[in-house]
Amino acid sequence: MKIKVRRFHPRFDPPSIDMEYEVPDGLVLLEALDLIKSQRDRSLTYRSMCRSGVCGSCAVRVNGKEVLACEYKVQHGDYVEPLSVVDVIRDLVTDKSKALTTLARAKAYPLDMAQVQMSEEDIKLIERQSDCILCTSCYSSCPVYEEKPAFLGPFALTRVYRYVADKREQAKKEHIDEVIEDGIWDCTLCGNCTEVCPQGIDPKNDILMLQSWAAKFGHFNPNMSSFGSFGLEF
Ligand code: SF4
Numbered sequence: 717m718k719i720k721v722r723r724f725h726p727r728f729d730p731p732s733i734d735m736e737y738e739v740p741d742g743l744v745l746l747e748a749l750d751l752i753k754s755q756r757d758r759s760l761t762y763r764s765m766c767r768s769g770v771c772g773s774c775a776v777r778v779n780g781k782e783v784l785a786c787e788y789k790v791q792h793g794d795y796v797e798p799l800s801v802v803d804v805i806r807d808l809v810t811d812k813s814k815a816l817t818t819l820a821r822a823k824a825y826p827l828d829m830a831q832v833q834m835s836e837e838d839i840k841l842i843e844r845q846s847d848c849i850l851c852t853s854c855y856s857s858c859p860v861y862e863e864k865p866a867f868l869g870p871f872a873l874t875r876v877y878r879y880v881a882d883k884r885e886q887a888k889k890e891h892i893d894e895v896i897e898d899g900i901w902d903c904t905l906c907g908n909c910t911e912v913c914p915q916g917i918d919p920k921n922d923i924l925m926l927q928s929w930a931a932k933f934g935h936f937n938p939n940m941s942s943f944g945s946f947g948l949e950f
């Protein structure tokens with residue numbers, strides 16, 4: 717079968733070209749890329765590490781949708797591209813550093829943790845968000861991040877919700893205050909991030925939960941101001 721890979725190199729003219737490769741049936745994408753590199757084109761550049769869906773380093777787009785190359789089974793005619801909305805360094809390797817700075821900007825870390833006994837139910841509330849592998853697929857799929865690079869974005873907001881929902885965290889209001897500007901109200905709740913997350917995390921729902929916490933602390937959705945008050949009580 718044949719697949720196409722979008723190749724990029726700043727010194728190419730034009731810098732981006734599509735190249736077609738023949739690969740055998742039954743491979744996952746990372747195996748196909750390995751085979752192309754070892755037997756056909758040593759210049760093909762991509763990133764991988766754990767090869768088992770744990771590190772998130774091999775995230776790319778196939779036919780416009782974000783996948784982990786180590787998990788995706790190749791189909792005839794697939795079109796493989798780097799993640800979107802980030803700078804491409806070369807071929808399928810992107811610069812994730814801008815997206816990762818959102819964690820610091822959103823203060824997505826513990827602020828004031830008390831020593832409190834956690835029940836199994838308490839842990840269940842925050843364990844899924846803790847599984848994020850920072851693959852940045854959710855940023856690549858996010859239409860708001862594409863239009864507005866200052867948007868804090870899905871995984872940073874999910875990580876903030878992880879602390880807001882944590883029974884031990886005492887600084888819930890401080891967390892919420894940090895994600896008002898360029899944060900929770902900018903999200904359109906389109907659900908793309910939830911759809912592409914390889915870890916089954918639901919950033920859309922976590923952002924919705926942050927919005928309810930924000931209303932509880934007296935913040936109101938600026939996009940709703942023209943509709944007046946709904947008399948919400950918490
Ligand atoms: S739900 Fe919000 S954060 Fe997720 S992709 Fe859509 S706009 Fe972006």
Ligand code: SF4
Pocket residue numbers: 772847848849850851852853854855870871874909912913914915916917919
């Ligand atoms: S939330 Fe999911 S898609 Fe986003 S970086 Fe974490 S693991 Fe990847």
